[in-house]
Amino acid sequence: NAGVTQTPKFQVLKTGQSMTLQCAQDMNHNSMYWYRQDPGMGLRLIYYSASEGTTDKGEVPNGYNVSRLNKREFSLRLESAAPSQTSVYFCASRTGENTEAFFGQGTRLTVV
Amino acid sequence: DQQVKQNSPSLSVQEGRISILNCDYTNSMFDYFLWYKKYPAEGPTFLISISSIKDKNEDGRFTVFLNKSAKHLSLHIVPSQPGDSAVYFCAASVWAGSYQLTFGKGTKLSVIP
Numbered sequence: 112n113a114g115v116t117q118t119p120k121f122q123v124l125k126t127g128q129s130m131t132l133q134c135a136q137d138m139n140h141n142s143m144y145w146y147r148q149d150p151g152m153g154l155r156l157i158y159y160s161a162s163e164g165t166t167d168k169g170e171v172p173n174g175y176n177v178s179r180l181n182k183r184e185f186s187l188r189l190e191s192a193a194p195s196q197t198s199v200y201f202c203a204s205r206t207g208e209n210t211e212a213f214f215g216q217g218t219r220l221t222v223v
Numbered sequence: 224d225q226q227v228k229q230n231s232p233s234l235s236v237q238e239g240r241i242s243i244l245n246c247d248y249t250n251s252m253f254d255y256f257l258w259y260k261k262y263p264a265e266g267p268t269f270l271i272s273i274s275s276i277k278d279k280n281e282d283g284r285f286t287v288f289l290n291k292s293a294k295h296l297s298l299h300i301v302p303s304q305p306g307d308s309a310v311y312f313c314a315a316s317v318w319a320g321s322y323q324l325t326f327g328k329g330t331k332l333s334v335i336p
Binding site: 115142144146151152153154155156159161162165167169201203205207208209211212213214215216217 | 229232254255257259264265266267268269272274312314316321322323324325326327328329
C-alpha cells in the first residue's frame, strides 16, 4: 500500500523556470492538500482540494497553481520559480471528514 | 494571525521521564485536534487525535489532553524513549466549506539516553 506518493523527491530550478510537483494517493480519499515547510514556520497550507473538481487557496497561495486531475492526483505548479519558493513541499490526503491526514515523503525544492 | 501556536521550539527530556508538549489555539470553532511526529527527511506521521467533545485520549505511551476553556492541548509521552526524538506538530481542524487542517510551528523533542 503506497499511501501518498510525491514526485520528484529533489529538484533544483533556476529563477524563472517552471515545474509541476506531482502527488497521487491510493486510499480513495476525497480531500488533498499541499503544504510547504520552512525552518521555524511549521507547515503552511498552500492549496487544498475538498473533492474532485474543486480547489481552494490556503494560507500562502501566491506563486502557485494547482490541478485536481482526478480523485487520485493533485498537482502543484510553479509557473515562474523564485528563490522564496525554496522549501520542502508536502502533499497530504484525508477522507474528507474529521480524520487524520496522511502525508507523502516530501519534495525538496531549491530555486537558485 | 497564527491560529495554532506551539510556543516552545525545543524540549529536552531524560530517557524514562515524561515529555509534555504544549499547544494553544485561538479559533474556538476548531473541533478536532491532532498530533504529528516528523523525522528529518520524512513526511509527518499521525500520532494521536482528540475530538472537542472529549478531554483526554490515550494510546499506549501517548496521551493527549484537551482544555477547551483555556484553548489548550498537551501531548504527554510516558516513558520517553530515544526513538521519540523528533519534531512534533500540533494541528487543528475546522469545517469551512471543507475540513481544513492548520498546523503549529512544531516543537523539537530530544530524549537524552
